[in-house]
Amino acid sequence: MSYPEKFEGIAIQSHEDWKNPKKTKYDPKPFYDHDIDIKIEACGVCGSDIHCAAGHWGNMKMPLVVGHEIVGKVVKLGPKSNSGLKVGQRVGVGAQVFSCLECDRCKNDNEPYCTKFVTTYSQPYEDGYVSQGGYANYVRVHEHFVVPIPENIPSHLAAPLLCGGLTVYSPLVRNGCGPGKKVGIVGLGGIGSMGTLISKAMGAETYVISRSSRKREDAMKMGADHYIATLEEGDWGEKYFDTFDLIVVCASSLTDIDFNIMPKAMKVGGRIVSISIPEQHEMLSLKPYGLKAVSISYSALGSIKELNQLLKLVSEKDIKIWVETLPVGEAGGHEAFERMEKGDVRYRFTLVGYDKEFSD
Numbered sequence: 001m002s003y004p005e006k007f008e009g010i011a012i013q014s015h016e017d018w019k020n021p022k023k024t025k026y027d028p029k030p031f032y033d034h035d036i037d038i039k040i041e042a043c044g045v046c047g048s049d050i051h052c053a054a055g056h057w058g059n060m061k062m063p064l065v066v067g068h069e070i071v072g073k074v075v076k077l078g079p080k081s082n083s084g085l086k087v088g089q090r091v092g093v094g095a096q097v098f099s100c101l102e103c104d105r106c107k108n109d110n111e112p113y114c115t116k117f118v119t120t121y122s123q124p125y126e127d128g129y130v131s132q133g134g135y136a137n138y139v140r141v142h143e144h145f146v147v148p149i150p151e152n153i154p155s156h157l158a159a160p161l162l163c164g165g166l167t168v169y170s171p172l173v174r175n176g177c178g179p180g181k182k183v184g185i186v187g188l189g190g191i192g193s194m195g196t197l198i199s200k201a202m203g204a205e206t207y208v209i210s211r212s213s214r215k216r217e218d219a220m221k222m223g224a225d226h227y228i229a230t231l232e233e234g235d236w237g238e239k240y241f242d243t244f245d246l247i248v249v250c251a252s253s254l255t256d257i258d259f260n261i262m263p264k265a266m267k268v269g270g271r272i273v274s275i276s277i278p279e280q281h282e283m284l285s286l287k288p289y290g291l292k293a294v295s296i297s298y299s300a301l302g303s304i305k306e307l308n309q310l311l312k313l314v315s316e317k318d319i320k321i322w323v324e325t326l327p328v329g330e331a332g333g334h335e336a337f338e339r340m341e342k343g344d345v346r347y348r349f350t351l352v353g354y355d356k357e358f359s360d
C-alpha cells in the first residue's frame with residue numbers, strides 16, 4: 001500500500017478565522033520504531049477542537065489540524081512494533097498520542113497524568129514536531145495509543161468514544177459506578193449523553209442534572225432513571241439530600257455549578273468529579289465548610305486500559321450513542337464548528353466521507 005509523503009488535512013489557518021478551515025498539506029512527524037500510520041475513515045468533533053481552534057486555550061501554531069477521536073485502518077507498522085496490531089486492522093486513537101511509558105504513572109495505567117503527555121494535536125513532541133489531528137487523510141502515532149475497534153461498533157459511533165466517551169467512563173469506573181450506586185451526570189451535551197448511556201450500562205441508578213427541562217425527553221430515551229432541572233427546582237440540594245454516591249460534571253464550565261447546593265445532595269464520602277476544561281481565566285470559589293465529607297476532583301481523559309474496557313462494554317451491551325454525521329472537508333468542518341458553538345447537535349458530530357474528500 002502506498003501513500004503520499006505529505007499528509008493533507010482540513011486545517012485552521014488562524015484563531016480569528018477559526019470557523020473556516022482550509023484544506024492544507026503538511027509534513028507528518030518523523031516515523032519512529034513504534035509508530036503506526038493510520039488511514040483515517042472517521043473522526044469525532046470534540047468540544048476541545050472548538051476551544052483550541054478558537055484560541056480559548058491560548059495561541060496555537062498554525063495551520064492546525066484538530067480532531068482527536070480518530071478511527072481508521074492501519075497502513076504501516078514501525079519496525080519494532082509489538083502491539084499485536086496488524087496492517088488493515090480497524091483501530092482508534094483518542095486525545096493522547098504520547099507519554100513516557102516508564103514513570104510510575106504510566107506503569108500504573110495513568111498515562112494521562114504523565115508529565116510527558118502529548119495531546120493528539122497542537123502540542124510539540126520532544127523532538128519539536130507539533131502534533132496534528134484527525135480531520136486529515138492520515139495520522140502517525142505511537143502504537144501504545146492505538147486501540148483495536150470491536151467489529152460490531154460502526155466507525156462513526158466508535159469515534160466519539162475515544163475522547164468524549166473515555167473522559168466520562170474513567171471517572172465513572174474509578175469512583176465505583178455500578179449496581180446499587182446513584183450517579184448524577186451534570187450537563188446533557190455530547191459527553192453527558194455518553195455518560196448517561198455508559199452509567200446505565202454499568203448498572204447505576206442514573207440521574208441527568210440539567211438547568212432546564214428542555215432535554216428531559218432525550219435523557220429518558222437514553223435510559224436515565226431521573227431528571228433534575230436545577231433552575232426549576234429551587235434548592236435541589238435540599239430536595240435530593242443524601243442521594244448521590246457520585247456526580248460527574250460534564251457541563252462545559254465548572255463555574256456554572258453552585259457549590260452551596262450540590263454538596264448537600266451527596267452522600268457522606270460522595271465524590272464530585274469534573275471533567276471539563278474551562279477557559280484559561282476561570283477560577284473556582286468554594287466554601288470549604290460546605291463540602292462536608294464530600295470531595296471534589298478533576299479527571300483528565302482516561303487510560304488506554306480503560307479505553308479498551310469501554311470499547312468492550314459498548315460492544316457487549318450494544319450501546320448506541322447519539323451521533324450526527326457530517327462530511328469531512330472545508331464545508332463540513334465549518335458547519336460542525338458553527339453548530340457546535342451554538343450547541344446545535346444531538347449529541348455529537350462525527351466527520352465521515354474521508355474516501356471522497358481525500359483521493360489518494
Ligand SMILES: [Zn+2]
Pocket residue numbers: 046047048049068095163164
Ligand atoms: Zn476531546
Ligand SMILES: [Zn+2]
Pocket residue numbers: 099100101102103104105106107114115116
Ligand atoms: Zn510517564
